[in-house]
Amino acid sequence: MIFAIEEINSSDYLLPNVSIGYRIYDNCGSTLSSMRAAMALMNGADATSESACSGQSAVHAIIGESESSSTIVLSRTTGPFKLPVISHSATCECLSSRTEYPSFFRTIASDLYQSRALAQLVKHFGWSWVGAVNSDSDYGNNGMAIFLAAAREEGVCVEYTEKFHRTEPEKLKKVVEVIRKSTARVIVGFLAHVEMNNLLEQLSVHNITGLQFIGVEAWITADSLVTPTSFSVLGGSLGFAVQKANISGFSDFVIKGFWESAFPCTQPNSDILMDTQCKDNLDLIETKDYNDDVPELRYSANIYKAIYAVAHSLHRLLKCKNVSGCDKMIKVHPWQVVEALQMVxxxxxxxxxxxxxxxxxxxxxxxxxxxxxxADGSVEFKPVGYYDASLPPGEKFVLRNEDIMWPGGKTELPVSVCSESCPPGTRKVLQKGKPVCCYDCILCAEGEISNTTDSNGCTKCPEDFWSSENRDKCVLKTVEFLTFTETGPVCFATQRLGSPLSFVSLVFWGKL
Structure with a gap:
């Protein structure tokens, strides 16, 4: 955020004679803290001060929150004041309602697309029998509901759906027990990274490994989940991640800040005042736990876009021109920023x-x-495909199956079905009280066939045909010609002629 603002403030074409200011709050994962920060921003007061509300502030937009539940509270708090809120990572589809959240924007997509794409991903690999676990929150509950509806449309059966909140350790134990007893080998985890971390810890404790996890953007690339033991549980996981975006200059900006905090010294010709000058040979061992890999940052680009969206809106409202600059006499109201954001x-x-x-x-x-x-034994989040909702049908989803590594380091696709496919010659009979993906295979009756896999019924052969031994095709009945010297036809004819209602015509071939 600071990088984007400093870049805009030094720009000659965007808000040329106007500087953007900012105030940053850390909510420490607390929704209550989010509300306090929002009220402080709207009233122009410091969130930590004890002073009374001092009136409307100069804040034109709020960037945040990270999680959907906190963003809902934030948006409802600011909604009556028509103050725009732009989130970089709140994805709950519930936030798409313009009636409830008319001033809310986000530089990330709604989970409506991700949830449907999850069902398509599962169907793509032929997994018709899966388990599902989600965070008991607005994010997890809404996302899972959309996935379950899409799974039904795709013909995917869900063995179980379990949910828990990060504050419910006993409920988490129940979820782990359900997973342990289940037969589904694939688990769709619509979880925030905190709940996913809690689940990972319990699965590791109980040594539950070898399952195929399907993940969402909230945790699939979370570095916090990478531990010496986590790969035994999550190795081979597949999921959707926010696209990486390389922004020129950002890497230098971050590294400079890191260097200044890690080594409190100043380089020659630097305008930054430090207590001591840097030594010729600095010990980098002290920074061995610094794991921020700038090229892997994904949400940073969304924050960057959000800041620029506000800047472009203000540029339009202040009637800025490259030559004369912006009209600083224009008073900008939050509702005007909302309208401008809709047109950026x-x-x-x-x-x-x-x-x-x-x-x-x-x-x-x-x-x-x-x-x-x-190659060095570290965990990598390797791209193996993409999903782009803006592309035409048939081109939205691309996967490179040959690049995927499955759980346990295997190259073979795992199987997760309730029942194996029924071969030709049989029909499916649903198992009582179980989903449609669970069935038995029954051999077709004599005179009937099925010539497709997973047939729901058998077809009767025509009158002049009978079914093959495998009951997978109809074959023409064999015609046999009998001679008059055989005793069988004579007995048959005698019996038939002995019946008063029978009229039988016999033809005997042979010499007279």
Missing amino acids: NFTIKNGDQVWFDSTGAAVARYEVVNWQRG
């Missing part, structure tokens, strides 16, 4: 286009990533 359409310097759809969200684009071991 610009391209950032890496080529990404930024605009908001009718629900205030960005277009759905995801990378499909796979948890793999790198």
Whole structure:
């Protein structure tokens, strides 16, 4: 956020004679803290001060929150004041309602697309029998509901659906027990990274491994989940991740800040005042636990886009021109920023286009990533495909199956079905009290056939045909000619002629 603001403030073409200010709050994972920060921003008071509300502040937009539940509270708090809220990672589909959240925007897509894509991903690999676990929150419950509906449309059966909140350890134990006893080998985890971390810890304790996890953007690339033992549980996981975006200059900005905090010294010719000068040879061992890999940062680009969206809106409202600058006499109201945000359409310097759809969200684009071991033994989130909702049907979903590594380091696709496919010659009979994916295979009756896999019924052969031994095709009945010297036809004819209602015509071939 600071990087984007400093870049805009030094720009000659965007808000040329106007500087953007900012105030940053850490909610420490507390929704209550989010509300306090929002009220402080709207009233122009410091959130930590004891002073009374001092009136409307100069804040024109709020960037945040990270989680959907906190964002809902934040948006409802600011809604009556028509103050725009732009989130970089709140994905709950519930936030798409313009009636409830008319001033909400996001530089990330709604889970409507991700949830449906999850069902398509499961169907793509032929997994018709899966388990499902979600966070007991707005994010998890809404996302899972959309997935379950899409799974039914795709013909995927769900063995169980379990949910828990990060504050419910006893409920988590129940979820782990359900997973342990289940027969589904694939688990769809619509979880925030905190709940996923809790589940991972319990699965590791109970040594539950070898399952195929399907993940969402909230945890599939979370570095916090990577531990020495986590790969035994999550190795081979597949899921949708926010696309990486390389923003020029950002890496240098982050590294400079890191260097200054890690080594409290100043370089020659530097304008930064430090207590001591840097030594010729600095000990980098002290930084061995610094894990921020700038190229892997995914949500940073969304924050960058959000800041620029506000800047472009203000640029329009202040009638800025490159030559004369902006009209600082114009008083900008929050509701005007909301209207301007609905019309923004610009391209950032890496080529990404930024605009908001009718629900205030960005277009759905995801990378499909796979948890793999790198050459040095580290965990890598390797891209193996993508999903782009803006592309035509048939081109939205692309997967490179040959690049995927499955749980246990295997190269063979895992199987997760309730019942094996019924071969030709049989028909499916549903098992009582179980989903449609659970059935028995019954051999077709004599004179009937089925010539397709997983047939729901058998077809009767025509009158002149009978079924083959395998009951998979109809074959013409054999015609046999009998001679008059055989005793069988004579007995048959005698019996038939002995019946008063029978009229039989016999033809005997042979010499007279």
